[in-house]
Amino acid sequence: MTRNTRILMQCIYWAFVLYLLVPLFLMMLMGFKDSKFIGFPIRSWTLDWYLGVFNDTAVVQALGYSAVIAVVSTAIALFMGTWIAVALTGRSFWGRAIILGLTLLPAVIPGVISAIAFRIAARVVGMEPGMWAIIWSHAIHNVPFVVLVVMARLSTLPKSYGEAARDLGADPIITFFRVTLPYLTPAMIGGGVFCMLLSFDDFVRSFFLGGYEPTLPVLIFAKLRSGMSPEINAISTIVLVLTALLGLWAERSMRGMSKRAAND
């Protein structure tokens, strides 16, 4: 590549970084504006909006509600996803491609359609809209991501480990818990945090399957539709910081763990 195209590409990269980060930065900034109306210029500053978030019971409740949904749906997705990945790795049998295709299906269905399909299915089986309906839809939507991450990790597990365990008299269940599962842990933590973020941030499924209690994204959406105020900025900023911290922590711990696993 010539020098000029390289500089051009560098410019595009940094322009894109600005495009991604500037709106979020402005959003944080606007939370400090001492006025009810969103928009520039900011003439006086206040911390009230940020402090107010913690006194707003609706927001705190929604935060807790979203967190519970994220944790429970992730636990289900990890359990099923790992099981499916273990069952599908290293075997070839009739219908494997069909099972794999169906496993990945929830990840490729456009968001609205998946939400509506879940809404209809919940109605058909008699499940009321509410927490369990949301958890159930998030878990199903997240299974494919767990399967992909765990399968990738599983494909690097030397076959001899399992064989050695079996030669030493371990049955398949014990082999799984003492050989396979410890090896999969970094992938499961990474996949799990990814699922938690997906669930915590999900809007469309929570919107269509939710009852009267809103999850945090649904609450922000409702507030946005009824009018913008710096309060939403403060809420969004807190959500942003929480999710970014969780993401960064997962990224670090996952890299650390796979490095250690590679060294051992």
Place this chain on the structure above:
Amino acid sequence: MTLSNAPGKADRPGFWGRLSGFGPYAALTEVLFASPRRQFLVLLTIPVIWVFVTHLGPILQMLNVSLLTNYPPSPNKVPSYTLEHYGKFFTEGIFITPFIRTMVFSTVLTLTTLIIMYPVAYFLARHVPRNRQMLFLMLLLIPFWVGEVVRIFAMMILLGNNGALNLVLQFLGLTERPIPFMYTGFSLSAGIIYLTALYMLMPLYSALEKIPANYSEAAADLGAGPWTRFRRITLPLSLEGIASGCTLVFLISTGMYATPVLLGGPSTTLFSEVIAGFFHVAGDQWPVGAAFSCIMLLTALAVSGGFNKIMGHLAGRVKK
């Protein structure tokens, strides 16, 4: 790698040793793992049931409801099967327009995202030193941990009439009155690209990163110019990344709901908003919504499937 129990503890039976000596457990494993075939069936039964019931089930139920005359069931109307809801889509023009708009819009946005993200991914994979690639990638990844609604809101602050962009434009004297960016195709596109760019970046980056640098060097030694090297080496070898990136972005942008509601206006109504409308109003509109969802799902999967087939064909020709 380390196992949970250190070897020193082996002389005393640990939890697992005691478990395998435990009568009922031993009897159970005896039955479950009697032969490799049975072991395989035990392992596979639950995943197969899960996948068919929960992954495929809701889609089939949606298909079923789309063929019913009325749903949710009411005591005085017994549902029977009909195709009228599908007919509604083709006969009433007000539904076709948002549908075509969604498909064209998603296609154009997918290509735009590709054109923007290709140089970014190329720069990251080829020009940033290995040890700093993670840092440069992080800068792009952090915003994607933030939810859809929050990012749309951030976009609204940037593009609003009192937004930062208008402030800058007015300050520079490029415009006197604020330009109404919001609730137009522009704000909607900016929002969708903002939300989907990562799904284009990651496949492109991993495809480009795999291409050995000496391919291009060898071609340069043989006298190929930069454009030829790109067209004959880099582009063909990154086709798979292009294919998966485009598929993901296309499918995600057709299924967006909060974005068109918040960033779009009356002239940019997308099909997802039309479908959602049937589920908001009380009454027996569900079958129509379900039928429209089926039409959209089939079209979206057919378009991305066809696209992947063509790309696979092209990538196959490269390998030969």
